[in-house]
Amino acid sequence: MNETDIESYMSVLGQRARRASRALARATTAEKNAALEAMAGGLDAQRAALVEANARDLAAGREKGLDAALLDRLELTPARIDSMIEGLRQIASLPDPVGEIFDLKYRPSGIQVGRMRVPLGVVGIIYESRPNVTADAAALCLKSGNAAVLRGGSEAFHSNQAIAAEVRAGLERAGLPGDAVQVLETTDRAAVGRMIAMPESIDVIIPRGGKGLIERISREARVPVIKHLDGICHTYIDVDADPKKAFKVALNAKTQRYGTCNTMETLLVAEGVAEDVLPELADAFIAKGVELRGCPVACALLAPGRCQPASDADWDTEYLGPILSIRVVADVDQAIEHIAAHSSGHTEAIITENYTTARRFLREVDSSSVMVNASTRFADGFEYGLGAEIGISTDKFHARGPVGLEGLTSVKFIVLGDGHIRT
Amino acid sequence: MNETDIESYMSVLGQRARRASRALARATTAEKNAALEAMAGGLDAQRAALVEANARDLAAGREKGLDAALLDRLELTPARIDSMIEGLRQIASLPDPVGEIFDLKYRPSGIQVGRMRVPLGVVGIIYESRPNVTADAAALCLKSGNAAVLRGGSEAFHSNQAIAAEVRAGLERAGLPGDAVQVLETTDRAAVGRMIAMPESIDVIIPRGGKGLIERISREARVPVIKHLDGICHTYIDVDADPKKAFKVALNAKTQRYGTCNTMETLLVAEGVAEDVLPELADAFIAKGVELRGCPVACALLAPGRCQPASDADWDTEYLGPILSIRVVADVDQAIEHIAAHSSGHTEAIITENYTTARRFLREVDSSSVMVNASTRFADGFEYGLGAEIGISTDKFHARGPVGLEGLTSVKFIVLGDGHIRT
Numbered sequence: 001m002n003e004t005d006i007e008s009y010m011s012v013l014g015q016r017a018r019r020a021s022r023a024l025a026r027a028t029t030a031e032k033n034a035a036l037e038a039m040a041g042g043l044d045a046q047r048a049a050l051v052e053a054n055a056r057d058l059a060a061g062r063e064k065g066l067d068a069a070l071l072d073r074l075e076l077t078p079a080r081i082d083s084m085i086e087g088l089r090q091i092a093s094l095p096d097p098v099g100e101i102f103d104l105k106y107r108p109s110g111i112q113v114g115r116m117r118v119p120l121g122v123v124g125i126i127y128e129s130r131p132n133v134t135a136d137a138a139a140l141c142l143k144s145g146n147a148a149v150l151r152g153g154s155e156a157f158h159s160n161q162a163i164a165a166e167v168r169a170g171l172e173r174a175g176l177p178g179d180a181v182q183v184l185e186t187t188d189r190a191a192v193g194r195m196i197a198m199p200e201s202i203d204v205i206i207p208r209g210g211k212g213l214i215e216r217i218s219r220e221a222r223v224p225v226i227k228h229l230d231g232i233c234h235t236y237i238d239v240d241a242d243p244k245k246a247f248k249v250a251l252n253a254k255t256q257r258y259g260t261c262n263t264m265e266t267l268l269v270a271e272g273v274a275e276d277v278l279p280e281l282a283d284a285f286i287a288k289g290v291e292l293r294g295c296p297v298a299c300a301l302l303a304p305g306r307c308q309p310a311s312d313a314d315w316d317t318e319y320l321g322p323i324l325s326i327r328v329v330a331d332v333d334q335a336i337e338h339i340a341a342h343s344s345g346h347t348e349a350i351i352t353e354n355y356t357t358a359r360r361f362l363r364e365v366d367s368s369s370v371m372v373n374a375s376t377r378f379a380d381g382f383e384y385g386l387g388a389e390i391g392i393s394t395d396k397f398h399a400r401g402p403v404g405l406e407g408l409t410s411v412k413f414i415v416l417g418d419g420h421i422r423t
Numbered sequence: 424m425n426e427t428d429i430e431s432y433m434s435v436l437g438q439r440a441r442r443a444s445r446a447l448a449r450a451t452t453a454e455k456n457a458a459l460e461a462m463a464g465g466l467d468a469q470r471a472a473l474v475e476a477n478a479r480d481l482a483a484g485r486e487k488g489l490d491a492a493l494l495d496r497l498e499l500t501p502a503r504i505d506s507m508i509e510g511l512r513q514i515a516s517l518p519d520p521v522g523e524i525f526d527l528k529y530r531p532s533g534i535q536v537g538r539m540r541v542p543l544g545v546v547g548i549i550y551e552s553r554p555n556v557t558a559d560a561a562a563l564c565l566k567s568g569n570a571a572v573l574r575g576g577s578e579a580f581h582s583n584q585a586i587a588a589e590v591r592a593g594l595e596r597a598g599l600p601g602d603a604v605q606v607l608e609t610t611d612r613a614a615v616g617r618m619i620a621m622p623e624s625i626d627v628i629i630p631r632g633g634k635g636l637i638e639r640i641s642r643e644a645r646v647p648v649i650k651h652l653d654g655i656c657h658t659y660i661d662v663d664a665d666p667k668k669a670f671k672v673a674l675n676a677k678t679q680r681y682g683t684c685n686t687m688e689t690l691l692v693a694e695g696v697a698e699d700v701l702p703e704l705a706d707a708f709i710a711k712g713v714e715l716r717g718c719p720v721a722c723a724l725l726a727p728g729r730c731q732p733a734s735d736a737d738w739d740t741e742y743l744g745p746i747l748s749i750r751v752v753a754d755v756d757q758a759i760e761h762i763a764a765h766s767s768g769h770t771e772a773i774i775t776e777n778y779t780t781a782r783r784f785l786r787e788v789d790s791s792s793v794m795v796n797a798s799t800r801f802a803d804g805f806e807y808g809l810g811a812e813i814g815i816s817t818d819k820f821h822a823r824g825p826v827g828l829e830g831l832t833s834v835k836f837i838v839l840g841d842g843h844i845r846t
Contacts, residue, residue, distance in 0.1 A: 245842030252844035374840025396833040398821045410819040417797025419668030421675035
């Protein structure tokens with residue numbers, strides 16, 4: 001497509017999405033669940049077609065020389081198709097957030113004022129190689145009453161189109177507009193540029209992928225963006241920590257999985273317990289193959305060669321791998337200060353038995369999740385009971401932390417009267 | 424100041440605001456209330472100085488040839504100083520939103536997950552001529568634990584500085600940082616340009632004023648904006664309306680005050696009742712001096728000369744004055760469609776005795792306030808029980824509808840464990 005074609009393609013697509021969003025906002029819970037079930041059934045019946053479309057993407061990827069990790073993310077194995085189908089059914093089983101009315105109270109004037117949860121409208125999602133995101137994102141938007149415009153990675157184009165066909169068929173089988181979920185049929189980058197700058201048709205953009213993608217979209221978007229950049233998570237072992245809990249939680253926060261955004265990247269230890277706690281922890285980390293980079297005090301406490309001096313950049317780095325920076329701090333104040341200066345606002349934990357210190361940390365640390373005596377690895381929509389997750393927001397606006405169905409809704413005021421007038 | 428001076432002035436001011444915001448986020452309810460009381464006392468004691476500073480602004484305004492309405496808004500009369508002081512005390516008496524913990528529940532893993540209400544950080548407010556906004560905005564930001572950067576209209580410069588001095592003194596008397604509320608000491612427009620584009624120091628911008636100001640700021644801001652543009656509010660008289668309620672509510676929605684954003688601008692009437700309802704209503708509107716502009720059907724129902732034909736532009740106009748557009752529609756579907764096409768998303772009301780129609784209107788109309796059998800004039804923070812209002816948001820993101828203390832906060836997740844790790 002040339003530029004004019006893209007322009008008009010996106011503009012038509014946007015109008016369709018807006019129109020579909022009105023029907024979706026009205027849709028009943030039963031209709032939405034029926035569509036999700038129909039999509040699940042369709043994907044199950046069309047496994048062969050999905051695998052075939054996916055094979056085309058994989059072949060093209062190999063030809064283009066994509067690396068093994070990317071090819072792996074791209075592949076639709078039978079197990080991944082299973083879990084895509086299972087995901088749709090899980091979202092069908094979640095409570096419908098739309099239409100919930102709360103805080104309905106009488107006012108002195110006699111009117112009743114309350115709030116009602118409503119869809120945002122049209123949600124645009126831009127993602128990279130995993131084709132299963134197509135089904136997942138479609139389902140979350142649908143259940144929350146939003147129309148969706150999806151733009152997947154160009155390397156997954158055929159897989160995404162095959163999934164999109166089943167999504168559309170499922171919507172239509174349930175009597176909902178097929179345009180409620182539109183997957184872009186072009187891989188032209190200019191379409192993304194339009195997608196993030198059409199507030200008349202798309203109300204919010206959720207980019208999922210690498211930091212570069214997210215930064216570019218945030219900079220250029222003309223609509224609100226629900227985004228999550230780095231996860232530079234901290235665990236602070238307080239002077240009043242239970243050493244057993246500290247050992248267990250810190251080890252889990254770093255080593256349970258390395259590549260996730262809720263993995264601890266920096267360990268802060270109060271100087272009063274550093275000598276007791278650090279050597280044993282360092283042994284455990286090293287046994288797991290974790291490289292340690294410490295402040296001078298931390299390094300001095302560990303046997304030579306077990307800890308490299310941390311550079312300034314280390315305190316601001318999301319390693320996403322088996323590396324950990326360690327700093328010995330004077331007390332909880334210095335820990336909170338370090339976090340304020342270096343955290344990405346994702347998740348921080350304190351290990352302490354002290355009531356007042358725990359209470360202060362909870363209140364004063366300004367991150368999307370703040371924990372006491374628990375592993376940062378718990379920061380996750382499923383662990384929090386949201387049932388599903390479209391991403392983790394490190395912004396303070398609108399949604400903060402794991403974003404589930406509720407994060408895809410807005411709240412309006414409702415007023416019930418009986419002919420009331422203002423005097 | 425030249426450009427470099429503005430740059431460095433704003434950068435220092437921003438750093439001070441950020442630092443102060445941390446202290447404010449920690450501040451106790453008692454400290455914040457003490458500061459509000461101290462400000463109220465200070466303003467009360469300094470009435471003479473306020474009036475003197477205001478007289479300088481008024482004199483300069485007269486010299487510049489400002490119109491009477493603007494000069495009136497600018498004036499700090501004794502009654503306005505009273506209500507400014509009263510406003511501070513009222514905000515002191517409101518519950519503190521910061522630190523509220525809710526939805527704290529055990530998860531199957533054993534962790535407790537909940538949410539805590541926290542300040543946004545630093546709030547920037549840009550407003551026009553009324554100097555009392557300085558005290559009002561300072562108080563709302565302070566009570567919600569946010570530092571504030573305020574930029575008032577240049578015509579109110581001396582008045583704002585006089586109020587700012589008392590605000591700062593009040594903060595300091597209560598042991599809080601004076602930098603928690605900074606009023607710009609320059610009227611240079613370049614400072615506004617900086618203010619809306621320093622995400623490292625200011626987290627959100629709230630513009631209050633004319634549409635031009637708000638549109639410009641929304642377009643250029645590099646941080647989220649809580650904004651409210653037009654109030655094109657509709658009242659729909661349904662076929663099942665009680666005619667007495669319809670008469671009373673529609674008249675009130677238009678004529679109780681003309682210049683407010685929650686005033687009705689368009690009346691929609693179901694054709695089944697138009698003949699019964701419209702003539703009497705039109706008489707009442709005309710008796711109050713309201714000019715009527717109708718669709719052909721509406722005009723045909725009214726005596727010649729009592730209704731002018733509405734142009735296309737009328738359906739999209741916020742009159743803010745004694746003019747009303749009237750359209751006869753087929754039914755609630757067409758009313759909802761008209762609203763979707765022409766409303767500014769502020770406030771819409773239906774007059775009906777029909778349960779199902781009311782329920783549909785509440786759910787399907789996508790505005791910040793949706794009402795049944797009540798005057799749109801109720802859309803207001805005080806009427807809703809928010810205790811105070813910094814503005815009315817017609818956006819769907821973050822805050823929607825009247826924005827009180829809660830709209831100036833964010834919500835983070837908290838996790839309480841006992842050494843819990845993820846497996």
